[in-house]
Amino acid sequence: MLEGDRVVLRPIQERDRERLYELVETIEVRALSTHDPPLPLSLEEIEARDRRWLEERHADSAWFAIDVDEETIGMCGLHSIDHFQQRAEIGIRLGRAYWGKGYGQDAVRTLLDYGFRHLNLARISLRVLADDERAVGAYRRAGFVEEGRLRAHAWYDGARHDELVMSVLRDDWKPA
Ligand SMILES: CC(C)(COP(=O)(O)OP(=O)(O)OC[C@H]1O[C@@H](n2cnc3c(N)ncnc32)[C@H](O)[C@@H]1OP(=O)(O)O)[C@@H](O)C(=O)NCCC(=O)NCCS
Structure with missing residues (x-):
């Protein structure tokens, strides 16, 4: 378990699947967070995909459920983890009802601390729609x-959009 100021990041369990499915597999959240x-x-497809992942033991990603006051609000993680190059990418999806309350930036800060301190990463990056002010704001606030x-x-949503590449280097990162 990883503790942020307000969020707790914890391993995703079988019993979380339905709740996460309802929260983050909506067309709106998927369109913003995947290509x-x-x-x-x-x-059932998600459960089968996750079972395959577990069986193949993917060591290049670390996904967590995000809880606030013991209520699950979304998921986040590091993926494309490359231990030789000491880098990874970040992904996060919150249910619509939980956007804009500061939980995203708290979860991202918690993941950065985990990646830099516990996984010995030197660089963590992401890509985000340039005009998604909420997501860009959350990432800026997290460093x-x-x-x-x-x-x-x-x-995205009927048009082509610019994307920003954003990153944090461990050398520049100041834990809260
Ligand atoms: C992106 C996401 C993780 C951000 O988390 P969040 O909890 O909503 O964001 P936060 O409340 O922590 O931070 C948003 C910041 O942007 C600022 N902001 C700027 N424009 C904003 C806008 N139009 N709406 C809301 N916030 C805005 C906020 O003021 C806040 O900064 P502050 O703390 O200085 O006030 C979340 O909204 C989400 O899951 N969205 C859907 C999926 C997604 O887009 N994933 C990321 C793809 S790269």
Whole structure:
């Protein structure tokens, strides 16, 4: 368990699947947080995918459920972890009802601390829609800086959008 100021990050359990499915597999949250086409995705498909992942023992990602006051509000994690290059990428999805309350930046700060302190990473990065002010705001508040702009890189909600590449280096990071 990883403790932030207000959030707790903990391993995802089988019993969390349905709640997480309802919170973060909506077309709105999926469109903002993945590049995949929003095809229908059943709970059974997600469970089968996760079982395959567990069996293959993926060591290049670390996903957590996010709890606030013992209520699950979403999930987040590090993926594409490369221990030789000491870098990883961050992903986060909160249910719609929990946006804009400071939980995202708290979860991201907690993940950064985990990545730098416990996984010995030196660089953590992400890509985000440039005009998603909430997400960019949360990442800035957690310590991310903009390092590049990928022009018209993503199709989202009927149009092409720029994406920002943002990162935090361990050497620059100041834990709260
Ligand atoms: C992106 C996400 C994780 C951010 O978490 P969050 O809890 O909503 O964000 P926070 O409340 O921690 O921080 C948002 C910051 O942006 C600022 N902000 C700027 N424009 C904003 C806007 N239009 N709406 C809300 N906040 C805005 C807020 O003021 C806040 O900064 P502050 O603490 O200085 O006031 C969450 O909204 C989410 O899961 N969204 C859907 C999926 C997604 O977009 N994932 C990320 C893909 S890269």
